Amino acid sequence: MKQSMMLIPTLREVPAEAEAASHQLLLRSGFIRQVAAGIYTYLPLGWRVMEKIKRIIRQEMNAIGAHELHMPAMQPTELWKLSGRYEVYEAELIRFEDRHKREFALGPTHEEVITALIGEEVSSYRELPLVLYQIQTKYRDESRPRYGLLRGREFLMKDAYSFHMDQEGLDHTFTSMYHAYHSIFKRCGLQFRAVEADSGAIGGDGETFEFMALAEIGEDTIVSCDQCGYAANMERAESREGKGVYGQVKEGDHCLKCEGSLTIIRGIELGHIFKLGTKYTEAMQINLLTNEGTQQHPIMGCYGIGISRLLAAIIEQNHDQQGIVWPAHVAPADVHLITVSMQDQVQLDLSEQLYRQLTESGVEVLWDNRMERPGVKFNDADLIGIPIRLIVGKQAEQGRIEYRERLSQDTILMTLDEIVERVTNNYSV
Secondary structure: OHHHOOOOOOOOOOOHHHHHHHHHHHHHHHOOOEEOEEEEEOOHHHHHHHHHHEEEEHHHHHHOOOEEOOOOOEEEEEHHHHOHHHHHHHHEEEEEOOOOEEEEEEOOOHHHHHHHHHHHOOHHHHHEEEEEEEEEEOOOOOOOOOOOHHHHOOOEEEEEEEOOOOOOHHHHHHHHHHHHHHHHHHHHOOOEEEEOOOOHHHOOOOEEEEEEOOOOOOOOEEEEEOOOOEEEEHHHHHHHHHHHHHOOOOOOOOOOOOOOOEEEEEEEEEEEEEEEEEEHHHHHOOOOOOOOEEEEOOEEEEEEEEEEHHHHHHHOEEOOOOOOOOHHHHOOEEEEEEEEEEEEEEEHHHHHHHHHHHOOOOOOOOEEEOOOOHHHHHHHHHHHHOOOOEEOHHHHHHHHEEEEEEOOOOEEOHHHHHHHHHHHHHOOO
16 A cells, blocks of 8 residues: 555644544544534544454454344335334434335344344254354434444444244353453453443343443443442443432442452443343234244344444543554554655665565555655554554665564564565464
């Protein structure tokens, strides 16, 4: 990728409307641009990161036997009325009529659509279990969009749904998802906690966990025990601790599970997994043939990850005063190659040779080949935050290239062959 041919509109100043660090840096590094409140365009580098995150999610979902499909964003509201959630979502549900005056909604989630699909296409216990997922844009008419991608009106989400004939099958898939979520967030370079939670508007009365990225900007409060590892969101913790409306759990309170001390921390919700039971299949009158020849409502689970929110959370945990510091697995490129002077033929020739060899080896290279001042190039590189930076400058006369890691900023002078070997051993496909 040659930077001279890409749309990367970096900004020197912090945009006035941006409060969260992730929002500021996504705008300043040229990853996103706002179209309207809570609605954003992902520019090329931003979309490359989104694609990296989606690839990780797909790999982990496929590994546990989930299969990808794609459902429509437009949903007839009859389905929402049938499930009983039409009034629950109230103003957040973006509704409209087609030319025939039939009411539709832009889907904030897809429990109704997937349940209707299973009711139409599956008839027997022999066809279960099924675990299906999609990666798709969701829509919620947030009253107060804020913090950039952390709370938007249009966002990208992975939502998965499982169908079973017995509780044992649901428990198995729920556990598999729990571990898959841990793997996804670890691979994305995040510090996170899985916490007990309430089911909220999704519903169901079974077990549910939220996955929280630890961050001061987070809108959720997490109660955590320093001894037994128990963690829950504040609402769930107050319910467990028996305080409810009579008082709030406080820092230093005793944990009822082990008598340890409770700590209060802030978090960004990244994902949520639910045991739904028969909430939707019963409401929508979905029945399948059992092994005994009777009819039964299948048991459901659902499992979501906010992908655009995940992108922002990664930046909240991985940045410094100069810009973003991307974890390697989700960076928009593996290497940022900077040619200090494009008018210097020696530097240009060495850069072209390095670019070609790395690219042919499967390494993703962003080559800053712009006719810009060195200071502009280095400032932009700090903002963009690619893990490895290769600088072809005055040392090119001696066949030397500067190797620098974004996190440490330490510089090593190396030959082209040494750099190619070192980089390809880490990043080639």
